[in-house]
Amino acid sequence: MSASEDAPAGPVLVISAHAGDFVWRAGGAIALAAARGAAVTVLCLSYGERGESARAWREGKQLAEIKAIRRAEASAAAEVLGAAIEFADAGDYPLRESDALIDLIVRCYRRVQPEVVLTHPLADPYNGDHPAAARMALNARVYAQAAGYDAPGEPLGAPPVYFFEPHQPEMCDFKPQVLLDITEVFRVKRAAMECLPAQQHMWDYYTELARRRGVQLQRNAGPNLGLPHDTMAEAYMRLYPQVTRMLR
Ligand SMILES: [Zn+2]
DSSP: OOHHHHOOOOOEEEEESSTTHHHHHHHHHHHHHHHTTOOEEEEESOOOTTTSOHHHHHTTOOHHHHHHHHHHHHHHHHHHHTOEEEEOOOOSSSOOOOHHHHHHHHHHHHHHOOSEEEEOOSOOTTOTHHHHHHHHHHHHHHHHHOTTSOSSSOOOOOOOEEEEOOSSGGGGTOOOOEEEEOGGGHHHHHHHHTTOGGGTHHHHHHHHHHHHHHHHHHTTSGGGGTOOOOOOEEEEEESSOOOOSSOO
């Protein structure tokens, strides 16, 4: 990879429905961006307190305590990854789309001025909160671009939107259009995952997924010839066309 491909760091904004989503699905991208000096902000719309905290509920904990636990876990994971994190505390199961929440996201865009946006894909038959987060993230991006939208800060440019890989990609119309090599920061991603013991069952799952995507990234090089490799990757889809002067 050439240095010029690494160059456009830019601020990165990650919009996550729940407390753990950004870690499993985009932790590598976040750590890579932070490592090259980009400011990364995670906007966590809810704590995943009802839908993605089964272990805490089974242990008899109550809502307020679970939210505090998930907030602390997500904050620790973001710190390990090198990102700032903000919480909207909008509630999950359901995460409700509202003008107020979209406005909060618009204000975040205007403040962060991201050059890259990461969020969920628009389909997930297993979890309606994820597409709800994506719809709000996309609508807010468009509103933030409008000079007439009443929110502080300059209108947003046109940052590309990448959808991170959902838990069941085949069911979410997800195709791995972009394979991001996260080998050099995988250790950081794993450490961030381990900040979330509420979802310990995910640590190995997402380590194995990174290994499989790493094999795909290498194409016909070592791994597919049975040679040892340590390549780890994350998969993404692009929503908008890539703008370029050179096809590659
Ligand atoms: Zn989630």
